[in-house]
Amino acid sequence: MPRRALYILCCMAVSSALMAQPKPPRPGFNLFSKDQDVQLGREAATEVEKQYTVVKDSQLNAYITRIGKKLAAQPEAGDYPYTFKVVSDDTINAFALPGGPTFINTGLIAAADNESQLAGVMAHEISHVALRHGTNQASKANLIQLPAMLAGNLAGKSLAGQLAQLGIGFGANSVLLKYSRNAERDADLLGTRILNGAGYNPVEMARFFEKLNAETGSTRTMQFFSSHPNPGNRVKAVEDLIQYLPPRKYSQGSASELARMKQIVAKLPKPPVKK
Numbered sequence: 001m002p003r004r005a006l007y008i009l010c011c012m013a014v015s016s017a018l019m020a021q022p023k024p025p026r027p028g029f030n031l032f033s034k035d036q037d038v039q040l041g042r043e044a045a046t047e048v049e050k051q052y053t054v055v056k057d058s059q060l061n062a063y064i065t066r067i068g069k070k071l072a073a074q075p076e077a078g079d080y081p082y083t084f085k086v087v088s089d090d091t092i093n094a095f096a097l098p099g100g101p102t103f104i105n106t107g108l109i110a111a112a113d114n115e116s117q118l119a120g121v122m123a124h125e126i127s128h129v130a131l132r133h134g135t136n137q138a139s140k141a142n143l144i145q146l147p148a149m150l151a152g153n154l155a156g157k158s159l160a161g162q163l164a165q166l167g168i169g170f171g172a173n174s175v176l177l178k179y180s181r182n183a184e185r186d187a188d189l190l191g192t193r194i195l196n197g198a199g200y201n202p203v204e205m206a207r208f209f210e211k212l213n214a215e216t217g218s219t220r221t222m223q224f225f226s227s228h229p230n231p232g233n234r235v236k237a238v239e240d241l242i243q244y245l246p247p248r249k250y251s252q253g254s255a256s257e258l259a260r261m262k263q264i265v266a267k268l269p270k271p272p273v274k275k
């Protein structure tokens with residue numbers, strides 16, 4: 001093949017690879033304003049904190065907050081007032097409410113093999129917040145009454161309370177925090193970008209989810225997949241996307257620090273049995 005033709009072919013290959021660069025997932029249809037996401041999340045968090053035992057250990061909180069802040073500082077996380085709290089619950093789970101309050105079960109800390117896996121689940125949760133999946137689902141669930149209610153929402157009035165009257169609950173076990181497979185895939189893809197930016201290997205997020213999925217039938221992991229259905233091929237989807245992201249030197253975090261956190265978790269009083 002003549003040199004020039006080869007050169008043109010190469011250019012075409014490079015430019016088509018650039019053109020094929022996938023766009024980040026974006027929030028879908030939503031009747032709520034971003035401020036209403038924040039208000040609703042704060043109100044729902046107050047309820048969650050009554051239902052769960054929030055762990056007060058200062059070392060554990062500092063550890064989770066350090067990881068969370070690094071992730072929340074990535075542009076893809078959006079400008080939400082994220083908070084990170086540990087709850088005493090030995091199922092392997094985490095959840096985030098609209099607008100940013102994020103809760104991490106002690107069971108998740110106990111199960112993570114490294115800091116990247118823990119950060120991976122947190123980045124996935126942050127992505128649900130940034131993509132506004134909770135209020136997106138609420139918007140689709142009640143197209144008729146919501147617009148008037150949201151427009152008439154007065155300062156000082158509980159948004160969560162008004163939504164409850166419409167049959168829309170936003171607590172920890174709310175149907176609105178049970179996501180679709182599409183939402184899961186998007187949270188993985190946005191989470192991949194957040195992790196890459198923060199210097200964590202995004203493949204660890206996908207590996208951890210696949211590890212949980214392999215433990216089928218375990219009551220410790222069932223809760224996670226009942227609210228976050230497995231979209232399948234997670235490792236491959238993450239690996240495909242990483243090729244397009246700026247290359248990073250990944251850090252796995254300190255193994256001894258995570259070990260210390262696991263010791264703290266192991267010594268906590270047994271979580272109360274949920275009714």
Ligand SMILES: [Zn+2]
Nearest residue numbers: 179184187228
């Ligand atoms: Zn999810």
